[in-house]
Amino acid sequence: MSIDRNELRVWSMKTSEVPHSIPSAYVKVLQRWEHARASAFVHESDRRDYICAHALRRALLADCFGLRAGSWDIEQRHLQKPIIATPIQHGTAESNLTHTRGFVAVVVGLDCAVGIDAEDRNRHIEPDAASLICSTSEHDFLNAIPSSSPARRELLLHMWVRKEALLKAMGVGLSFPLPAIDLDHNGHPSLSHSTFAIGAISDWRIWNIDAGPSHLVAVGAHHCGRSLLPTHQAINWHDLEDMLLHGNSLGQANEDYR
Ligand SMILES: CC(C)(COP(=O)(O)OP(=O)(O)OC[C@H]1O[C@@H](n2cnc3c(N)ncnc32)[C@H](O)[C@@H]1OP(=O)(O)O)[C@@H](O)C(=O)NCCC(=O)NCCS
Structure with a gap:
């Protein structure tokens, strides 16, 4: 091994x-x-x-x-x-x-649930997709970036990829509402609604993977207290x-x- x-x-x-x-x-x-x-x-x-x-x-x-x-x-x-x-x-x-x-x-x-997602960095994403992806605080952060800025589109796409990687690691996929999850910059998630029972959210983490300029890639995992x-x-x-x-x-x- x-x-x-x-x-x-x-x-x-x-x-x-x-x-x-x-x-x-x-x-x-x-x-x-x-x-x-x-x-x-x-x-x-x-x-x-x-x-x-x-x-x-x-x-x-x-x-x-x-x-x-x-x-x-x-x-x-x-x-x-x-x-x-x-x-x-x-x-x-x-x-x-x-x-x-x-x-x-x-x-x-090994011995930890894992998930991965990738998207083309140039993929089109509707600006109003933010309401399907972002938590309230993420929405505020996004709104601070001018709507015409390419950085705003890329940030939204990145949030999508990171959350999908997490939900794929959990095995629930997109059946779980993305706006209920808040992600901090270090990839630590928290739940903005306590109504969703998916165990201890702090046991999960997301990492950005640098897989070159063409695609955004993220990995999620149940870290079980391990580094x-x-x-x-x-x-x-x-x-x-x-x-x-x-x-x-x-x-x-x-x-x-x-
Ligand atoms: C899983 C899901 C997020 C994949 O999204 P996608 O962007 O279309 O596809 P990706 O290329 O990123 O991933 C596809 C792979 O994820 C894996 N996958 C399928 N279902 C999965 C799940 N529930 N959790 C994690 N991974 C899953 C498969 O290996 C699949 O590969 P395949 O299509 O070659 O068989 C999406 O299909 C989804 O949300 N499905 C609904 C899950 C659901 O409703 N579950 C309810 C019961 S818990």
Whole structure:
């Protein structure tokens, strides 16, 4: 096992650079349900993003825990956070992934719930989306920035990404109202309404990940009192293919795929 209990390991990849004929090594490590989901996409680019994200997660799990990429049994139920069913020796492997057009990212941790979100930095966001994202105090902070300023749009997008990473770590996703959460600059959340029972909010934290100029990325985690530290690596599509083909992370095809 190469990950320790305080590390949150993040890998990201630009899928816009992946060839149109997706490397077969990516496809071979997926489970049957992942194949079914992948083939249901209408747009080829969405299918590519999906396959890349899921292959990247398997390669990262292999890198962290030494089990082959194709051997991980991951269960996904409708609307629920996917769980890793494969047991590991010294705890529980946790992961989460995100895909947005042309870019995917994955986080893996040990014994702590994790979530990740990414958005294109230039993505359009309606100014009135602030009422769906910001708490009252965040709204006041945002309103202090001139509405014509690009910094205001980017701050709003950043708040969205950070909150979504947190809610994905919690497993509730966007079923939880974003304005009920207040985030401070250090990534510590608090609840502006006590009516939402999601446990001790102070046990959670969010980090910004510097994954380059094109995308905003954030990771959320249940820190359990530990000093978690995210690390990030940008993975080139060819290196991922190499890892899956020649590295320790090459798995046999999953049983249900074979
Ligand atoms: C989860 C959610 C935030 C993802 O948002 P998104 O911006 O569309 O997608 P992202 O690319 O960032 O993340 C997608 C990945 O998140 C993971 N995911 C799915 N549901 C999840 C959940 N409840 N919590 C955390 N992660 C989840 C999956 O791995 C998914 O990957 P896949 O689409 O390749 O299978 C959004 O779909 C959502 O809020 N869903 C509703 C959840 C809900 O209502 N749950 C009710 C029961 S608790």
